[in-house]
Amino acid sequence: MSSSLKNLSDFSHTTIPNGGDFKFAIVVAEWNAEITGKLYKGAFDTLIKHGVKEQNILSYPVPGSYELTAAADIVLSNNATIDAVICLGCVIQGETRHFDFICNAVANGLANVGLKHNKTIVFGVLTTDNQEQALARAGGKHGNKGDEAAITALKMAHLSANLPK
Numbered sequence: 001m002s003s004s005l006k007n008l009s010d011f012s013h014t015t016i017p018n019g020g021d022f023k024f025a026i027v028v029a030e031w032n033a034e035i036t037g038k039l040y041k042g043a044f045d046t047l048i049k050h051g052v053k054e055q056n057i058l059s060y061p062v063p064g065s066y067e068l069t070a071a072a073d074i075v076l077s078n079n080a081t082i083d084a085v086i087c088l089g090c091v092i093q094g095e096t097r098h099f100d101f102i103c104n105a106v107a108n109g110l111a112n113v114g115l116k117h118n119k120t121i122v123f124g125v126l127t128t129d130n131q132e133q134a135l136a137r138a139g140g141k142h143g144n145k146g147d148e149a150a151i152t153a154l155k156m157a158h159l160s161a162n163l164p165k
């Protein structure tokens with residue numbers, strides 16, 4: 001479903017678990033900081049809104065979306081108490097095929113990091129044709145993908161914590 005048909009911040013129809021017992025890392029790319037800063041605020045504020053303690057939100061900036069994979073791996077390798085890692089970035093098509101290589105590397109890399117550590121890695125990366133599309137998904141008419149990423153992390157942390165032992 002296109003984001004134009006679903007607001008990324010509308011979760012009124014779902015049950016959101018309380019995050020009081022969970023610890024999250026947010027890894028955020030500095031490329032397109034005007035966009036990623038909005039994604040970060042959306043994710044951070046959503047976690048706090050749903051009961052996550054501020055001291056349990058660990059934030060890590062990285063240069064670009066390509067570095068999200070390495071950062072998620074490093075963070076989980078050094079802190080086993082993290083319940084899920086939210087990875088935020090914004091990749092905007094330029095003149096060359098660099099866009100394709102980054103998007104594919106990050107999507108596949110983050111999936112592999114999650115499997116390696118048996119932890120949820122949330123793919124909160126915008127991959128857009130232009131800045132207008134990115135702004136629309138970073139607090140604009142289509143909501144905020146950072147909100148969506150935080151809700152995803154809460155739901156997956158709750159799932160992991162409540163599996164039968």
Ligand SMILES: Nc1c(NC[C@H](O)[C@H](O)[C@H](O)CO)[nH]c(=O)[nH]c1=O
Pocket residue numbers: 029031032063064065066067089090091092093102
């Ligand atoms: N063009 C974008 C990039 N490019 C930078 C890469 O992510 C990476 O930092 C570099 O190739 C060095 O390894 N990154 C974004 O996040 N968004 C872009 O639009």
Ligand SMILES: CC(=O)[C@@H](O)COP(=O)(O)O
Pocket residue numbers: 091092093094095096097098099102
């Ligand atoms: C996604 C990118 O790396 C891209 O923005 C860089 O632009 P270009 O393809 O024109 O070098």
